[in-house]
Amino acid sequence: MKVYEAYEGDTFIATGTIKDIAAALGVSVSSARAMANRGHSKYTVIEIGTRRQIYAYYLDDEFITEGTMHQIAEVTGEQLVTLNFLSSNAAKKRNLTKTLIKLEGETMIVKRTHGAKFAPVPTNDERKEAIKVFKNVPVKPAEWRPSEYAKSLFEHSFAKWRA
Known part of the structure:
Protein backbone atom coordinates (compact mmCIF):
# COMPACT_ATOMS: atom_id res chain seq x y z
CA MET A 1 0.00 0.00 0.00
CA LYS A 2 1.48 3.35 -1.05
CA VAL A 3 1.98 6.07 1.57
CA TYR A 4 1.94 9.80 0.77
CA GLU A 5 2.68 13.10 2.52
CA ALA A 6 0.72 16.28 1.82
CA TYR A 7 2.00 19.84 2.21
CA GLU A 8 0.43 23.27 1.73
CA GLY A 9 3.41 25.38 0.75
CA ASP A 10 5.99 24.34 3.38
CA THR A 11 3.39 23.39 6.01
CA PHE A 12 2.90 19.67 6.65
CA ILE A 13 -0.77 18.64 6.51
CA ALA A 14 -1.07 14.84 6.63
CA THR A 15 0.50 11.49 5.89
CA GLY A 16 -1.22 8.26 4.87
CA THR A 17 -2.83 6.51 1.95
CA ILE A 18 -4.27 8.47 -0.94
CA LYS A 19 -7.72 8.23 0.70
CA ASP A 20 -6.33 9.74 3.94
CA ILE A 21 -4.69 12.56 1.98
CA ALA A 22 -7.91 13.24 0.06
CA ALA A 23 -9.89 13.42 3.31
CA ALA A 24 -7.32 15.75 4.92
CA LEU A 25 -7.32 18.10 1.91
CA GLY A 26 -11.08 17.91 1.41
CA VAL A 27 -10.85 16.75 -2.20
CA SER A 28 -11.81 13.58 -4.06
CA VAL A 29 -9.49 10.60 -4.25
CA SER A 30 -8.94 11.12 -7.98
CA SER A 31 -8.01 14.77 -7.37
CA ALA A 32 -5.50 13.76 -4.69
CA ARG A 33 -4.03 11.15 -7.03
CA ALA A 34 -3.75 13.80 -9.77
CA MET A 35 -1.95 16.11 -7.31
CA ALA A 36 0.55 13.33 -6.60
CA ASN A 37 1.10 12.57 -10.29
CA ARG A 38 1.00 16.01 -11.93
CA GLY A 39 1.40 18.49 -9.11
CA HIS A 40 -0.82 21.32 -7.91
CA SER A 41 -0.38 25.06 -7.46
CA LYS A 42 -1.45 25.09 -3.79
CA TYR A 43 -0.77 21.56 -2.45
CA THR A 44 2.17 19.22 -2.78
CA VAL A 45 1.50 15.47 -2.51
CA ILE A 46 4.59 13.24 -2.44
CA GLU A 47 4.76 9.45 -2.43
CA ILE A 48 7.13 8.52 0.39
CA GLY A 49 7.04 4.74 0.18
CA THR A 50 4.96 1.66 0.82
CA ARG A 51 3.53 0.22 3.99
CA ARG A 52 4.78 -3.33 4.52
CA LEU A 103 2.11 -9.37 13.60
CA GLU A 104 -1.34 -7.77 13.50
CA GLY A 105 -1.30 -4.00 13.28
CA GLU A 106 2.48 -3.85 12.89
CA THR A 107 3.63 -2.23 9.67
CA MET A 108 6.68 -0.34 8.46
CA ILE A 109 7.00 2.35 5.81
CA VAL A 110 9.67 1.31 3.33
CA LYS A 111 11.00 4.05 1.08
CA ARG A 112 10.09 3.36 -2.49
CA THR A 113 13.44 3.48 -4.29
CA HIS A 114 14.52 -0.11 -4.92
CA GLY A 115 12.91 -1.34 -1.68
CA ALA A 116 15.71 0.17 0.39
CA LYS A 117 14.80 1.40 3.84
CA PHE A 118 15.32 5.16 4.29
CA ALA A 119 16.52 5.62 0.70
CA PRO A 120 16.20 9.14 -0.75
CA VAL A 121 13.02 9.77 -2.69
CA PRO A 122 13.52 11.73 -5.92
CA THR A 123 11.52 14.90 -6.39
CA ASN A 124 9.11 15.37 -9.29
CA ASP A 125 11.71 17.51 -11.08
CA GLU A 126 14.32 14.77 -10.79
CA ARG A 127 11.84 12.21 -12.13
CA LYS A 128 11.07 14.35 -15.18
CA GLU A 129 14.69 14.90 -16.20
CA ALA A 130 15.60 13.16 -19.44
CA ILE A 131 17.82 10.14 -19.18
CA LYS A 132 20.79 10.37 -21.52
CA VAL A 133 22.54 7.22 -22.64
CA PHE A 134 25.90 7.34 -24.36
CA LYS A 135 27.61 4.46 -26.04
CA ASN A 136 31.30 4.76 -26.94
CA VAL A 137 31.35 1.77 -29.28
CA PRO A 138 30.76 2.66 -32.94
CA VAL A 139 27.78 0.95 -34.49
CA LYS A 140 28.62 -1.38 -37.35
CA PRO A 141 26.10 -1.65 -40.18
CA ALA A 142 24.43 -5.02 -40.22
CA GLU A 143 24.56 -7.18 -43.31
CA TRP A 144 21.33 -8.82 -44.42
CA ARG A 145 21.83 -12.50 -45.19
CA PRO A 146 18.42 -14.02 -45.76
CA SER A 147 17.74 -17.54 -46.93
CA GLU A 148 16.63 -18.16 -50.51
CA TYR A 149 13.04 -18.57 -49.36
CA ALA A 150 13.11 -15.25 -47.45
CA LYS A 151 14.63 -13.53 -50.52
CA SER A 152 11.86 -14.82 -52.75
CA LEU A 153 9.18 -13.67 -50.27
CA PHE A 154 10.81 -10.24 -50.09
CA GLU A 155 11.06 -9.92 -53.85
CA HIS A 156 7.47 -11.04 -54.32
CA SER A 157 6.13 -8.68 -51.62
CA PHE A 158 7.86 -5.57 -52.98
CA ALA A 159 7.80 -6.37 -56.71
CA LYS A 160 5.13 -3.73 -57.47
CA TRP A 161 7.08 -1.03 -55.61
CA ARG A 162 10.06 -1.21 -57.90
CA ALA A 163 10.05 1.18 -60.80
Whole structure:
Protein backbone atom coordinates (compact mmCIF):
# COMPACT_ATOMS: atom_id res chain seq x y z
CA MET A 1 0.00 0.00 0.00
CA LYS A 2 1.48 3.35 -1.05
CA VAL A 3 1.98 6.07 1.57
CA TYR A 4 1.94 9.80 0.77
CA GLU A 5 2.68 13.10 2.52
CA ALA A 6 0.72 16.28 1.82
CA TYR A 7 2.00 19.84 2.21
CA GLU A 8 0.43 23.27 1.73
CA GLY A 9 3.41 25.38 0.75
CA ASP A 10 5.99 24.34 3.38
CA THR A 11 3.39 23.39 6.01
CA PHE A 12 2.90 19.67 6.65
CA ILE A 13 -0.77 18.64 6.51
CA ALA A 14 -1.07 14.84 6.63
CA THR A 15 0.50 11.49 5.89
CA GLY A 16 -1.22 8.26 4.87
CA THR A 17 -2.83 6.51 1.95
CA ILE A 18 -4.27 8.47 -0.94
CA LYS A 19 -7.72 8.23 0.70
CA ASP A 20 -6.33 9.74 3.94
CA ILE A 21 -4.69 12.56 1.98
CA ALA A 22 -7.91 13.24 0.06
CA ALA A 23 -9.89 13.42 3.31
CA ALA A 24 -7.32 15.75 4.92
CA LEU A 25 -7.32 18.10 1.91
CA GLY A 26 -11.08 17.91 1.41
CA VAL A 27 -10.85 16.75 -2.20
CA SER A 28 -11.81 13.58 -4.06
CA VAL A 29 -9.49 10.60 -4.25
CA SER A 30 -8.94 11.12 -7.98
CA SER A 31 -8.01 14.77 -7.37
CA ALA A 32 -5.50 13.76 -4.69
CA ARG A 33 -4.03 11.15 -7.03
CA ALA A 34 -3.75 13.80 -9.77
CA MET A 35 -1.95 16.11 -7.31
CA ALA A 36 0.55 13.33 -6.60
CA ASN A 37 1.10 12.57 -10.29
CA ARG A 38 1.00 16.01 -11.93
CA GLY A 39 1.40 18.49 -9.11
CA HIS A 40 -0.82 21.32 -7.91
CA SER A 41 -0.38 25.06 -7.46
CA LYS A 42 -1.45 25.09 -3.79
CA TYR A 43 -0.77 21.56 -2.45
CA THR A 44 2.17 19.22 -2.78
CA VAL A 45 1.50 15.47 -2.51
CA ILE A 46 4.59 13.24 -2.44
CA GLU A 47 4.76 9.45 -2.43
CA ILE A 48 7.13 8.52 0.39
CA GLY A 49 7.04 4.74 0.18
CA THR A 50 4.96 1.66 0.82
CA ARG A 51 3.53 0.22 3.99
CA ARG A 52 4.78 -3.33 4.52
CA GLN A 53 3.60 -5.94 6.99
CA ILE A 54 5.91 -7.00 9.84
CA TYR A 55 6.37 -10.73 10.55
CA ALA A 56 8.03 -12.78 13.30
CA TYR A 57 10.22 -15.70 12.15
CA TYR A 58 10.54 -18.79 14.36
CA LEU A 59 12.63 -21.94 14.00
CA ASP A 60 10.84 -24.63 16.02
CA ASP A 61 9.86 -22.65 19.14
CA GLU A 62 12.89 -20.34 19.07
CA PHE A 63 12.39 -16.72 18.00
CA ILE A 64 14.94 -15.79 15.31
CA THR A 65 14.01 -12.31 14.03
CA GLU A 66 11.21 -9.96 13.04
CA GLY A 67 10.73 -7.48 10.22
CA THR A 68 9.43 -7.29 6.67
CA MET A 69 9.88 -10.31 4.42
CA HIS A 70 12.87 -8.67 2.74
CA GLN A 71 14.56 -8.02 6.09
CA ILE A 72 13.94 -11.57 7.28
CA ALA A 73 15.32 -12.92 3.99
CA GLU A 74 18.52 -10.90 4.49
CA VAL A 75 18.99 -12.08 8.09
CA THR A 76 18.10 -15.76 7.64
CA GLY A 77 19.17 -16.37 4.05
CA GLU A 78 15.71 -17.73 3.17
CA GLN A 79 14.28 -17.01 -0.26
CA LEU A 80 11.28 -14.70 -0.57
CA VAL A 81 9.31 -17.51 -2.21
CA THR A 82 9.87 -19.68 0.86
CA LEU A 83 8.85 -16.87 3.21
CA ASN A 84 5.70 -16.23 1.18
CA PHE A 85 4.85 -19.92 1.46
CA LEU A 86 5.54 -19.95 5.21
CA SER A 87 3.02 -17.13 5.65
CA SER A 88 0.29 -19.09 3.81
CA ASN A 89 -2.44 -21.26 5.32
CA ALA A 90 -1.02 -24.37 3.61
CA ALA A 91 2.24 -24.04 5.54
CA LYS A 92 0.36 -23.71 8.83
CA LYS A 93 -1.48 -26.98 8.17
CA ARG A 94 1.78 -28.89 7.59
CA ASN A 95 3.30 -28.21 11.04
CA LEU A 96 6.69 -27.19 9.65
CA THR A 97 9.68 -26.37 11.85
CA LYS A 98 9.93 -22.91 10.30
CA THR A 99 7.10 -20.51 11.09
CA LEU A 100 6.33 -17.00 9.88
CA ILE A 101 3.71 -15.19 11.96
CA LYS A 102 2.01 -11.99 10.82
CA LEU A 103 2.11 -9.37 13.60
CA GLU A 104 -1.34 -7.77 13.50
CA GLY A 105 -1.30 -4.00 13.28
CA GLU A 106 2.48 -3.85 12.89
CA THR A 107 3.63 -2.23 9.67
CA MET A 108 6.68 -0.34 8.46
CA ILE A 109 7.00 2.35 5.81
CA VAL A 110 9.67 1.31 3.33
CA LYS A 111 11.00 4.05 1.08
CA ARG A 112 10.09 3.36 -2.49
CA THR A 113 13.44 3.48 -4.29
CA HIS A 114 14.52 -0.11 -4.92
CA GLY A 115 12.91 -1.34 -1.68
CA ALA A 116 15.71 0.17 0.39
CA LYS A 117 14.80 1.40 3.84
CA PHE A 118 15.32 5.16 4.29
CA ALA A 119 16.52 5.62 0.70
CA PRO A 120 16.20 9.14 -0.75
CA VAL A 121 13.02 9.77 -2.69
CA PRO A 122 13.52 11.73 -5.92
CA THR A 123 11.52 14.90 -6.39
CA ASN A 124 9.11 15.37 -9.29
CA ASP A 125 11.71 17.51 -11.08
CA GLU A 126 14.32 14.77 -10.79
CA ARG A 127 11.84 12.21 -12.13
CA LYS A 128 11.07 14.35 -15.18
CA GLU A 129 14.69 14.90 -16.20
CA ALA A 130 15.60 13.16 -19.44
CA ILE A 131 17.82 10.14 -19.18
CA LYS A 132 20.79 10.37 -21.52
CA VAL A 133 22.54 7.22 -22.64
CA PHE A 134 25.90 7.34 -24.36
CA LYS A 135 27.61 4.46 -26.04
CA ASN A 136 31.30 4.76 -26.94
CA VAL A 137 31.35 1.77 -29.28
CA PRO A 138 30.76 2.66 -32.94
CA VAL A 139 27.78 0.95 -34.49
CA LYS A 140 28.62 -1.38 -37.35
CA PRO A 141 26.10 -1.65 -40.18
CA ALA A 142 24.43 -5.02 -40.22
CA GLU A 143 24.56 -7.18 -43.31
CA TRP A 144 21.33 -8.82 -44.42
CA ARG A 145 21.83 -12.50 -45.19
CA PRO A 146 18.42 -14.02 -45.76
CA SER A 147 17.74 -17.54 -46.93
CA GLU A 148 16.63 -18.16 -50.51
CA TYR A 149 13.04 -18.57 -49.36
CA ALA A 150 13.11 -15.25 -47.45
CA LYS A 151 14.63 -13.53 -50.52
CA SER A 152 11.86 -14.82 -52.75
CA LEU A 153 9.18 -13.67 -50.27
CA PHE A 154 10.81 -10.24 -50.09
CA GLU A 155 11.06 -9.92 -53.85
CA HIS A 156 7.47 -11.04 -54.32
CA SER A 157 6.13 -8.68 -51.62
CA PHE A 158 7.86 -5.57 -52.98
CA ALA A 159 7.80 -6.37 -56.71
CA LYS A 160 5.13 -3.73 -57.47
CA TRP A 161 7.08 -1.03 -55.61
CA ARG A 162 10.06 -1.21 -57.90
CA ALA A 163 10.05 1.18 -60.80
